[in-house]
Amino acid sequence: MVETRLSLEMCEVMKAHLKAKQIPYKALAEWLNLSEVSIKRLLNGHQAMNMDKAIQIAALIELSMSELMKQAEERLSAWPHYSDEQDAAFYAEPGLFSFLTALHNGLSIHQIREQHDLDRHSIYLYLRDLEKLGVLKITGDLRFKLRLPKHTAFRKDARFPNYYKKSMLTNLQQRVCSAAKGEQNSHLMMATVAMTPEEFRCYTQKQEALFLNAIRERPENDGQEEEKVTYSLVVMGAAGDYYEALADIQRKPVGEVSEPVVGEPGKTA
Template identity: 35%
Template sequence: MSMTDLSSSSVQRDACVSGDEHQQRENLFTLLKQALKARGFTYARLAAEMNMSELSIKRLFKEKDCKMSRLLEVCSIIGLSIDELIQMQQRFRHMPEYLPESVEAALAADKQLFLILILLVSQVDIPTVGSLMEVDQARLYLYLRELEKLGIIELRSGVGFRFRVSLPIQWRMGGQLADLIKGINKRYIAHCLDHEKDSEYAFTTASRLMSKSSVLQIQNHLRRVREEFDYLSSQDQMFYKVEELQFYKLVFGMGPFPVDVILADE
């Protein structure tokens, strides 16, 4: 089930014409070509399905024809919804942005509301959010209404919604949500330690004397790991059914080791 309802022509049109149009088209068609390859579609096969010549299909992808009717037709043939494709394209488009501090304060006051938002931002569909959070449909709707009141989402018919804020969202580590975010990550690290021998978990910790140049090299590697995590998760959400996926979390930290702070009583 798709997590958003992008049936509105204005929303679909905005996906192609807002912002840096050239880069958006590049990203959109890059994703579409990856989807074709993953589903075993050649240009010749797609052309036959669309009753077009292979040359016309090649021209469409070369010129990056962004007509919504064409995208809808291609997506329908390969079994990919247009909203899934546009959601993936939007991930290329936006730099992380902060929510207003007043919104962060409201989220900090309700941990369940914050976790539901985290799941939605992570592209988890609404029914799965309810299952993971162990809340019934009526209670989940109240949470969604609260997110709508905060200006984060706009509810649509059925179980659909769209984000009213740019994705991805960046959190103020020193803001209202700081204690909540710290608590969540502390408990998750403790959970990983408890399951360190489980094949589904990977945990390591080390402390060494190092030069700044070596530290910078490793930190750059870690940034690339984060980029790969984001990329592969986006691909998986495009090519797999939601019931075939599991929610995972990535946490790492590297910096000076303040022994006095670590050993201090909380």
């Protein structure tokens, strides 16, 4: 699986350098003595690329194989994001992302058909649309290989997840704020802190590292015997004070004497 993804990233590196050097596919086809159609299939991962062809392309774009591999590995280790095209497709057809999520969650094609009452034609069209987006590759009769890992994220300006973000935050807020005292399955911390923009940047980087490490895809059996449950996590922060203003301190009527009352704010015994 890793080798397949590394090969795909090598192709992406090659395409980026070809574009930067303004080398058209036609020139590359002549260089490799192949048709333009074969070149497109090769660089889009639809056809296996052998080492000889990789060396020839690396020479054309003036990269050593070691540098080509290094750049591909850097892309592979970077946090994956859905492209603008993929985001737009999911925004236009939310069910397409639901189908992909089911695949990422390990559901078989048969299970998806049964759960959603889909016919064979619909299954094929979903797979074909996801293949066009580069999310998976169809390898046979309703068989496929996923090309993006489960932890692939949307970028901050993505359109598709906006509604789900608001809904998730509202539901999570209600759940956390209604948690019983001492409950171990929810957590909330809030504060306003004075810090420089650089200090805030360092803080968010540390939080992001912890957050991403928690949601990275892991093997189903990682040595832990305790059954796992799903937790919803949110990391937030922004410049400004977003607490509601405290109640106004009003002048007491002349002659009023009262004992302090212990209870909720704004309530009397």
